Amino acid sequence: MKRPHRRTSEWQALISQWQASGLSAPAFCGQQGIGYASFCQWRQRLRTADVVDEPAATPGTFIDLGALSAGNAVLGQGWHIVLSLGNGVELRLSQG
Structure with a gap:
């Protein structure tokens, strides 16, 4: 049986649901009928995208600690x- 193709926004929603569920990732995937390997790949991809999307610091900025x-x-x-x-x-x- 072929699994449905999900969009990025759908993976983001699933990962948010997993975080709120309190379940382990394998348990959540089993409950939702999601492939665990795909879930892990998307979780990593979206985590990397969050880092890339963060605004860069202005060069030469000084913070007096x-x-x-x-x-x-x-x-x-x-x-x-x-x-x-x-x-x-x-x-x-x-x-x-």
Whole structure:
């Protein structure tokens, strides 16, 4: 039996339903009659597309982290910064 061809928007909706379901990916696919391999391929494809669609930082932009340190020291709170460098690489900085 041939499986139906789904559009990108349909895969996005299915992945959102899976995330909200609380089920494991294989269990969700079995429940919905979706091929697990196809589901994984689309999940990866859409995850990569999200990264590609993020706006790029303006070259030469400078962020003064000294202001974060001074402002939060009084409150006893730290800060946590995550820089997404692409291809799944992240640089994490934190204080406190």
